[in-house]
Amino acid sequence: xxxxxxxxxxxxxxxxxxxxxxxxxxxxxxxxxxxxxxxxxxxxxxxxxxxxxxxxxxxxxxxxxxxxxxxxxxxxxxxxxxxxxxxxxxxxxxxxxxxxxxxxxxxxxxxxxxxxxxxxxxxxxxxxxxxxxxxxxxxxxxxxxxxxxxxxxxxxxxxxxxxxxxxxxxxxxxxxxxxxxxxxxxxxxxxxxxxxxxxxxxxxxxxxxxxxxxxxxxxxxxxxxxxxxxxxxxxxxxxxxxxxxxxxxxxxxxxxxxxxxxxxxxxxxxxxxxxxxxxxxxxxxxxxxxxxxxxxxxxxxxxxxxxxxxxxxxxxxxxxxxxxxxxxxxxxxxxxxxxxxxxxxxxxxxxxxxxxxxxxxxxxxxxxxxxxxxx
Numbered sequence: 001x002x003x004x005x006x007x008x009x010x011x012x013x014x015x016x017x018x019x020x021x022x023x024x025x026x027x028x029x030x031x032x033x034x035x036x037x038x039x040x041x042x043x044x045x046x047x048x049x050x051x052x053x054x055x056x057x058x059x060x061x062x063x064x065x066x067x068x069x070x071x072x073x074x075x076x077x078x079x080x081x082x083x084x085x086x087x088x089x090x091x092x093x094x095x096x097x098x099x100x101x102x103x104x105x106x107x108x109x110x111x112x113x114x115x116x117x118x119x120x121x122x123x124x125x126x127x128x129x130x131x132x133x134x135x136x137x138x139x140x141x142x143x144x145x146x147x148x149x150x151x152x153x154x155x156x157x158x159x160x161x162x163x164x165x166x167x168x169x170x171x172x173x174x175x176x177x178x179x180x181x182x183x184x185x186x187x188x189x190x191x192x193x194x195x196x197x198x199x200x201x202x203x204x205x206x207x208x209x210x211x212x213x214x215x216x217x218x219x220x221x222x223x224x225x226x227x228x229x230x231x232x233x234x235x236x237x238x239x240x241x242x243x244x245x246x247x248x249x250x251x252x253x254x255x256x257x258x259x260x261x262x263x264x265x266x267x268x269x270x271x272x273x274x275x276x277x278x279x280x281x282x283x284x285x286x287x288x289x290x291x292x293x294x295x296x297x298x299x300x301x302x303x304x305x306x307x308x309x310x311x312x313x314x315x316x317x318x319x320x321x322x323x324x325x326x327x328x329x330x331x332x333x334x335x336x337x338x339x340x341x342x343x344x345x346x347x348x349x350x351x352x353x354x355x356x357x358x359x360x361x362x363x364x365x366x367x368x369x370x371x372x373x374x375x
Contacts, residue, residue, distance in 0.1 A: 030056075031184045034216035035076075036104035036114040044073055044113060045121070048097045053090035055079050056370050058128075060093060060115070062101070075101050075115040078130050081237060081366045086131045093120060093127060133236075135166045135358040141332040143295070146245065151295055151329040153241040153250070155361070162361045163255070164335050165238035169355040172230055172311035172339075173197070183236070185313025187211055196315070197341075198348045203316045210314030218309050224370045226260045228284045229301075229310035229323055230339045233357065237366045241327075250290070250297075255365035264288040264299050271300060284308050286323075299325040318345030333359045 046062030049072070058077040063070050077083060093099060098121040106112040118128045144156035155162045171185035173196050180188035187193060193208045210217065219225040232239055237255030244251065248267035254260060262285035271289045284307065290299040302322040304310070310317050326338040338354035341347065 030216070030218070030221045031186060031214045032076075032104065032114050034214035034221070035106060035108075036112075037107045038104055040105040040107075041102070042105045042113060043100065043102045044075075045098065045100045046073060048093050048095055048099060050095065051090050051093060053080055055081070055368050058083060060099070060118070062099065071111060073111045073113060075099075075103075075113055075118065077115045077118075077128050079368065081368055082130045082133075083128060085133055086129060088128055093118075097122065099127075133166070136360055138333075138361060143329050143331055146243075150292055152243065153297070153327060153329060153335070154243055156332065160362055161364050162359060163238040163240040163253075163363060163365050164233075164357040165360050166358040167234045167337075167355050168357075169353075170234055171196075171313040172234070172315055172341075172353050174351045175354055181313060184215060185234075185311065186215065187313070196313075198351055200346055200348060203346045206316050207314055215314055218314065219307060220257060220309065220370070224257070225308055226257055226284050227254075227310070228262070228286070228304065228308050229317075229321070230325070230337070230353065231309065231311050232262075233337050233355075234312050237368055238360065239357075240365055253365060256368055257370055259365075259367070259369065262288060264290045266290050266292075271302070286321075295328055297327040299323075299327070301325065316346050317343050320345045335359070 044062065044064050046064035048060060048062055050061040052059040052061070056079055058080055060075040060077065062073050062075060064073055083089075100119045100121060101113055101115050101117065103114040103116040115128060117126060119126050144152040146152055169181075170183050171181040173179060173181070177195050179192040179195055182188070187196075190208060190211050193211060194204055196207070199207065215221070220227050227235060232252065232254045235254060235256035239255070240253040242251040242253060242261075248265070250264040250266065252262050252264060265288065268291075269289060271287055284305065286301040286303040288299050288301040290297055292298075300323075304317070304319060304321045306317060306319050306321075309315070310321065320343050322342040324340040324342075326336075328336045328338075330336060335357040336354065337357060338352060340350055340352045342350045
C-alpha cells in the first residue's frame with residue numbers, strides 16, 4: 001500500500017545494525033552528536049578572527065598555530081537565543097582574543113569543533129555557557145474568557161502579548177509510559193523505544209534507527225522543512241495561538257524553525273484536503289477544523305504528507321495520519337494539550353499523549369530562522 005516502505009525498512013534496519021560513524025551536515029538546531037563525535041574529544045587554542053552571530057548555531061572562527069603552521073577552525077555554539085538568554089552577546093569575544101576551546105571533533109573530519117568549554121586567555125573566564133531556560137514567575141489567576149464564555153487561548157483582555165512555552169514533555173510518548181528523553185527527543189535508553197508508542201514492526205525499526213543515528217536525517221535539520229502536528233508544541237521557543245474571532249479561525253504560530261503558522265478553521269466548513277495537496281491543504285499541516293466542546297477546543301486534522309517528522313525524536317507516520325487535538329486552559333498560567341494519534345499504517349491502534357505548557361506573558365515569540373547560518 002505504501003510504495004517503497006519495505007525497501008526503506010530493510011535499508012534502515014541494515015544500517016541500524018552497524019551504525020555509521022559519519023554524519024551529513026545539518027542546517028537547523030540539531031543534536032550536537034549528529035555532527036560531532038563524543039569519542040573524539042579535542043582541545044584547541046587560537047586567535048579569534050570572526051564571530052558569526054546567527055541562528056541556528058553561532059560560530060566563532062579562530063586561527064590555530066601548530067608548530068608554525070596556521071589552520072582555520074570553526075567553533076560551533078548554541079543558538080543566539082540560548083546564548084543571549086544566558087547573558088552573552090556577539091561582543092563577548094572579539095577579533096584578536098585568544099581562546100581555548102574544548103569539545104567534540106566533527107565526524108566528517110572537517111575543521112570544526114563543538115564548543116563545550118570556551119575560555120578567554122586574557123581573563124581566564126569561561127564564556128558561552130548556557131543556562132537552562134526557566135518559566136517566568138508570576139501570580140496565577142483564573143482562566144481568561146471571551147464575552148461568549150469560551151476560554152481565551154492567547155493574552156487576557158488588556159495584555160499586550162504572550163505565548164506558550166516550557167512543555168512538560170519534550171517528545172511524543174503514550175500517556176502512562178515512563179521513559180526519559182532529552183530536549184531533542186533522544187531517549188536516555190534506546191532499549192525503551194518499544195514502550196514509546198504501539199508501533200508496527202517496520203515503524204519501530206525506523207524509530208530505533210533514527211534514535212541510534214542521533215536524528216541526523218530529520219528533514220527540519222537537513223533542509224529546514226517545517227515541523228507539524230504535536231511537534232509544534234514541544235519545540236523550543238514556544239507557540240502562539242492568535243484567535244481571530246470575527247473570522248472564526250485561529251492562527252497557530254511557532255517560534256522555532258521558520259516562523260511558520262497553520263490555520264484552524266472554526267466556521268463549520270467541511271474538512272477537505274488530500275496528501276497530494278489542493279488550495280486548502282498546506283501539505284505539511286494538513287487541514288484542521290475545530291469546535292468548542294464546553295471549555296475544550298477540539299481540532300480534527302488530516303490530509304498530511306509524510307515529508308516531515310511529526311515529533312521530536314523521529315516517530316514515523318504515513319499519509320494516513322489523523323490527529324484529534326484538545327486544547328484547554330484550566331487557569332491563567334496553564335495550557336493543557338492532548339493529542340490522539342490514529343495512523344493504521346504506522347501504529348497497531350490509536351493512542352493518546354498529553355502535556356502542559358506555561359504562559360509567558362507580555363512577550364513576543366523569539367525570532368529564529370533555521371536557514372540563517374551555514375551547516
